[in-house]
Amino acid sequence: MSFWFEEAVYIPVDDITIPDNASQLDQELVGKLAESIERVGLLNPIVIGCDRVLLNGRHRLEAYRKLGRHVIAAVAVGSSVEAQRHFEQCRIEEKLFKKYPTQEELDSLASHHRNMLKSA
Template identity: 40%
Template sequence: MYTLREPYKGYEVKVTLLPIEDIVIPPIQRDLSETLIKKLMLSIEKVGFVDPILVVEGEEGKYEVINGQHRLKAAELLGIREIPAIILPQETKDYIISLNVEKAPNLKDKAHQAYEIFMKYLKENPEMEEVELENMVEEPYFLTVGFITDRFGEKRFPAYAFEKVLKKVDEFLGLPLEEAERERENRANVLRDVREVMEEKYQELGLTNALHKEAIISKAFQSVYGKRVRKVDDDFYTVFEKIKEAIPRVSFTEEELESF
């Protein structure tokens, strides 16, 4: 094991070979991609395992992988028993995971990670204000979506349909996490209610392209606030209540439908 000093922040890192059985994937990580694992297996077979994974020390002598879970799984399937790893301080864990670019994360992945980060800090420090998660969670609406997909188990929730509006109206809360938890549940339930009305309109119009769900929400929003609006003065609940009321009046021209 070699000890080095990180050149920018100055903290100590260790470089070593770790046994596969001593490495675990924490629940905060996103789901594995079978396609990426296969590509990595082919790469390893050609050039070897040359890209160390990043880990932090976990419990019971284990190490948690915070960047490289797909490489870890590929190595395991190839029968490799030890892989190169860089051991980072525990406090870097949540930041590194949020910036992990090994596999481009989709909205569901980001929401899952945001939810796990929220729940971790809720357990450790319920008095901490949610806004303090801003450096670890890319967007506040990832938290709201995470409560839908992880708290309520709706993994197929069409969050993409609401994303453009959520970017305008959701925000990090200046509330203790124990209070923010209830607020996130409330916001999640608002979106679930609007989704029901949106799905009814989707069926009524006989639409089959999933992108039309986003179009329904966008059209309803524009009918209330206009096109290309950047700032909305109404709060989260008012915006989605107005969208919910506007959805039944949404219609499309043939040209609009063909543009998707």
């Protein structure tokens, strides 16, 4: 298998282009992500094309902007046709198979999180 992604680098948020067909922003999610990033940092870098067009991570990028941060961790997809196809396949599968937690799972996670905060 080829190497699909470059190593993460930090790039200016203003250098990233949002494609015209990007999904609509959920401002509530942006706010929650901003709070999380403020607490624990960015856990997953955004994904960009070699031309710095955003491929994945729009809400994370907007959360960074909301926090007034000027650079963000990003990985670039390789420029070969094979790499682009592989990334698109990954993106589609992520959307198709994303598991949304049940209310019971959310309650359990929230309880666990509260307990972690109390013991910190």
